[in-house]
Amino acid sequence: MTATKVAFTDVKWTMLVTLHMRAMDSRQAEPVLGDRFAAEAERRIDYDFGSWRMRVTEGDRHLVTLRAKRLDTWAAEFLAAHPDAVVAHLGCGLDSRWLRLAPPPTVSWFDVDLPEVVALRRELYGDAEGYRMIASSVTDPGWVEHLPTGRPLLVIAEGLLMYLTAPHVAGLLSRLTTRAPAGQVLFDAIAPWVVPTSAMLSPLLGAFRMRWALSDVREVERWGLRHRDTETLLGHHERVPSTLVRSVYGVFARVPPVRDALRAFRFDF
Ligand SMILES: C[S@@+](CC[C@H](N)C(=O)[O-])C[C@H]1O[C@@H](n2cnc3c(N)ncnc32)[C@H](O)[C@@H]1O
Incomplete structure (x- = not known):
């Protein structure tokens, strides 16, 4: 099978x-x-994963896997309690969360990302019973019409909301939460000090311009959600297999601004 050539440079x-x-x-x-x-999936993509731009990000990989693990655990809890759930997995990229969690066919799962990303995704994964991809910007109000109504809704946004503006995040969440009788929203968010830092790095890496940060969960509660959990991902550093990285994360976990640079949140609605 020939690998698909990929040449994304921006947020994609x-x-x-x-x-x-x-x-x-x-x-x-x-x-x-x-x-x-x-x-x-990586094997089936023609992209230079050994490039320096990739390598400079590799130090953060445990943070990314801890984040995915945390959101998987929360999502699995929701799906166990609501086997008739609708899942809106936003900014899915090439993430295989649907395969990892293997929900029952009674769950309707929607993976949403920008059209070029979904086009690539379709070359790697097909639609299946209970699983569909939607090619749209999440900020476009129209795509939510694809979601069935009247069922519990689980919204998952991993590594996405920081790339949107606050009004876009507010609009997106309110469009989603008004479509279902009840549900949960799972996402990760950066601390405000990360925004200017990412602006400095963005000319170098070309893609890291982050905009939305969360310091106080009451901001999200003002949009009609109820805060349930906050997790500092570094708090789970004991799961990291590398002794060096585990020790560094352990030190960072004791410095609140660094510890809180990236946190996972669970809200009810
Ligand atoms: C850091 S990646 C995370 C991808 C995936 N969630 C993961 O954990 O591997 C950010 C993703 O958000 C997507 N994205 C950024 N802005 C978007 C938008 N306005 N609408 C839909 N997707 C968007 C990008 O295309 C990319 O796939």
Whole structure:
């Protein structure tokens, strides 16, 4: 089978980074996430995963796999309680969460990303019973019409909301939460100090311009959601197999601004 050539440079490039991190993790003797689908997808893409731009991001890979693990665990809890759920997995990139969680066919799962990303995704994964891809910007109000109504809704946004503006995040969440009687929203968010840091890095890496940050969960509660959990991903550093990285993360976990640079959140509605 010929590999698909990929040449993303903007925000779409970031999903190659997270895919590569999950693929690297899966090749470890004791992986955090153990996502073999990521390694398979990486093999089927013609892209230089050994480039320097990729390599400078590799130090963060355990943070990315801890984040994926945390969101998988919360999502699995929701799906166990609501086997009739609708799932809106936003900014899915090439993530194989649907395969990792293997929900029952009574769940309707929608993977949403920008059209070029979904076009690539379709070359790697097909539609299946209970599974569909939607090619759209999440900020476009029209795509939510594809979601069935009247069922519990699980919204998952991993590595996405920081690339949107606050009004876009507010509009997106309110469009989603008004479509279902009840549900949960799972996402990760950066601390405000990360925004200017990413603006400095963006000319170098070309893709890392982040905009939306969360310091106080009441901001999201003002949009009609109820805060349930916050997790500092570094708090789970004991799961990292590398002794060096585990020790560094352990030190960072004791410095609140660094510890809170990237956190996972669970909200009810
Ligand atoms: C850091 S990647 C994360 C991908 C995936 N969630 C993961 O963890 O591997 C960010 C993703 O958000 C997508 N994205 C960025 N802006 C978007 C938008 N306005 N609408 C839909 N997807 C968007 C990008 O195309 C990319 O796939």
